[in-house]
Amino acid sequence: MTHVIDGNAVGDRITDELAESIEKLEANGVTPGLATVLMSDDGASETYVSMKQRACEEIGIEGSHYDINPNVPEEVLIDCIDELNEDPSVHGILVQMPVPDHIDSQAVLKRIDPMKDIDGFHPENVGRLVAGDPRFVPCTPHGVQKLLAATDVDPEGKDVVIVGRSNIVGKPLANLLMQKSDGGNATVTVCHSRTDDLGAKTRRADIVVAAAGVPELVDGDMILDGTTVIDVGVNRVDADNEKGYELVGDVDFESAKENASAITPVPGGIGPMTITMLLYNTVKAASLQADIPVELPDGTSSYRLE
Numbered sequence: 036m037t038h039v040i041d042g043n044a045v046g047d048r049i050t051d052e053l054a055e056s057i058e059k060l061e062a063n064g065v066t067p068g069l070a071t072v073l074m075s076d077d078g079a080s081e082t083y084v085s086m087k088q089r090a091c092e093e094i095g096i097e098g099s100h101y102d103i104n105p106n107v108p109e110e111v112l113i114d115c116i117d118e119l120n121e122d123p124s125v126h127g128i129l130v131q132m133p134v135p136d137h138i139d140s141q142a143v144l145k146r147i148d149p150m151k152d153i154d155g156f157h158p159e160n161v162g163r164l165v166a167g168d169p170r171f172v173p174c175t176p177h178g179v180q181k182l183l184a185a186t187d188v189d190p191e192g193k194d195v196v197i198v199g200r201s202n203i204v205g206k207p208l209a210n211l212l213m214q215k216s217d218g219g220n221a222t223v224t225v226c227h228s229r230t231d232d233l234g235a236k237t238r239r240a241d242i243v244v245a246a247a248g249v250p251e252l253v254d255g256d257m258i259l260d261g262t263t264v265i266d267v268g269v270n271r272v273d274a275d276n277e278k279g280y281e282l283v284g285d286v287d288f289e290s291a292k293e294n295a296s297a298i299t300p301v302p303g304g305i306g307p308m309t310i311t312m313l314l315y316n317t318v319k320a321a322s323l324q325a326d327i328p329v330e331l332p333d334g335t336s337s338y339r340l341e
């Protein structure tokens with residue numbers, strides 16, 4: 036029987052524990068604050084930002100939002116970041132990607148104070164992750180790791196194949212799972228668009244993580260019996276419904292489920308975990324900046340779902 040991993044349930048459990056950390060911060064006069072910045076008219080980006088703001092509101096994080104006209108020069112965005120860097124009530128800053136073409140996204144990410152970089156994309160935080168001393172782990176890879184822990188799938192000694200080498204998913208996830216620490220110790224292969232015979236690689240894996248942005252790229256033929264399959268992909272494909280589209284992952288769920296021992300659905304798998312780990316990083320940022328230690332959920336056996 037294949038275990039369909041419920042990212043909403045695991046995310047909710049971690050969020051409940053985070054609420055206790057927030058109470059402790061509140062008792063010490065600190066309300067964690069998250070500022071989101073959007074410089075785009077893209078509907079999907081607007082939806083992501085409003086979901087993040089709603090999640091903050093529900094748990095007692097003070098959310099603030101800044102809409103920047105996508106046609107203005109880069110300085111306007113940089114000035115906004117500078118102000119947020121200086122604002123003591125803001126502990127985390129998230130600039131929703133992608134930004135328009137005339138904006139240098141690396142310059143933007145570098146401008147965010149590394150102590151407020153709750154996306155974990157600033158080079159200082161990327162370097163700390165690679166060096167095995169993470170401060171803020173990028174939310175989606177962190178969500179993958181927590182979801183594996185909650186499913187009692189320990190990556191230690193396992194062969195993990197990650198499909199995708201982006202800076203926001205594939206690369207940080209590879210670093211996370213190969214770390215010599217709990218939730219790591221895996222042997223990781225990272226595949227990408229130039230990989231020859233992807234199926235030969237995924238068929239050797241104990242755990243496959245698909246993060247390529249290609250609808251249903253990984254199907255049942257590419258998955259051996261007993262593999263854990265984590266689908267990070269979120270792709271809009273045309274559909275004959277009211278919206279005119281539906282969301283599908285990078286995994287062909289029905290055929291992969293035939294062989295997988297555990298598998299995440301889309302939606303309802305990694306998506307909610309990404310938001311949970313954003314809340315997690317914001318609480319951690321507030322704790323670090325206020326110098327008030329709080330317990331953070333570790334995502335291990337207490338979250339196991341039967």
Ligand code: NAD
Nearest residue numbers: 175199200201204227228246247248267268269305306309
């Ligand atoms: P990206 O476009 O930056 O990177 C895609 C990677 O996949 C590249 O490294 C590329 O080499 C590789 N790739 C593309 N086609 C391939 C193929 N045929 N075979 C092997 N590798 C191939 O994408 P990204 O930002 O990493 O996102 C990947 C997917 O994950 C997207 O669908 C995105 O929407 C989704 N995503 C979801 C969440 C979430 O919270 N659920 C968060 C981030 C990204």
